[in-house]
Amino acid sequence: MSNWMRKTFVVLISILTFGLVTPSQAFLNENESLNKSNSKAPSSIHTQPEITETVEEEEFDHQDLEFDHEEFIQKMISEAENQAYIKFGSKIKPVIENEFQSIILPKIQVAIEETTKQFPENELSHLTISEAPAYAKSEKIFHIYDERSGEDIIRFHVRRDHPPLDGYYFNFHYHTRHDNFQEHHSLGDIYWDKNVPPQWNSLS
Incomplete structure (x- = not known):
């Protein structure tokens, strides 16, 4: 202006x-x-x-927030191994640890992959692993379940077997919800000894 x-x-x-x-x-x-x-x-x-x-x-x-399936499997395997060692206790673990890692654990991974591949990645975060039970005679190692419903997806167990005129074995197997947990899916056997194994969770 x-x-x-x-x-x-x-x-x-x-x-x-x-x-x-x-x-x-x-x-x-x-x-x-x-x-x-x-x-x-x-x-x-x-x-x-x-x-x-x-x-x-x-x-x-x-x-x-999206859950990658491969990362989920690795997380489950890590927790599965930890729960198995809790189950074995310090008396059994040192004897069968190497065979468990080389024979049983890879088959556990395959079983988890096959059972959970039906779940979309955005639902994998709702699947979690249970803890090994404290009571000694249970076969349970751990279960993977849907925390929203509380329904088991897959159950991993170990049983002590003693065939006639033979030593003791640990039989690893699992059950899935696909057949209402009826079928016995074998993961393999690990030989213990001719002597009776210690109870699960036993400490040295």
């Missing part, structure tokens, strides 16, 4: 408002309105990247 227009504007304001609004107030209000309009522009410029960043973070978090 040119100087003569500004002076004319000041005089008109003074006449119309009977001196209630001073020229300095008029200029002050004008400057404030200009500052406000200028201050809004940068904020609107910065708003869009923040919104975009928030959307990207939400998408990233959602992807993290």
Whole structure:
């Protein structure tokens, strides 16, 4: 705005408002309105990247919640091995640990893969593993179950066998819900000795 227009504007304001609004107030209000309009522009410029960043973070978090089937299997195998060693106790574990790792554990992994492949990845987080029972005579090593319903999916057991005129064996097997846990799926046998094995969970 040119100087003569500004002076004319000041005089008109003074006449119309009977001196209630001073020229300095008029200029002050004008400057404030200009500052406000200028201050809004940068904020609107910065708003869009923040919104975009928030959307990207939400998408990233959602992807993290998805459960990968391979990671699920590895997690189950790690916990299965731990529960088995709790079941064996410190007297049995050192004797059969190597054979368990090389013969039985890989078959446990296959059984878990086959039984849980029907579950979508977004439901795998609801499957969990039970703990080995504290009581000694149970065959149970661990079960995998759906925590939403409490229903078992697969049950892993070990039984002491003593064939006639032979020593003692540990028979590893599992049952699944597909046949209402009726069929006996063998995982293999590990020979113990001619002497009676210690009770499960026995400590040295």
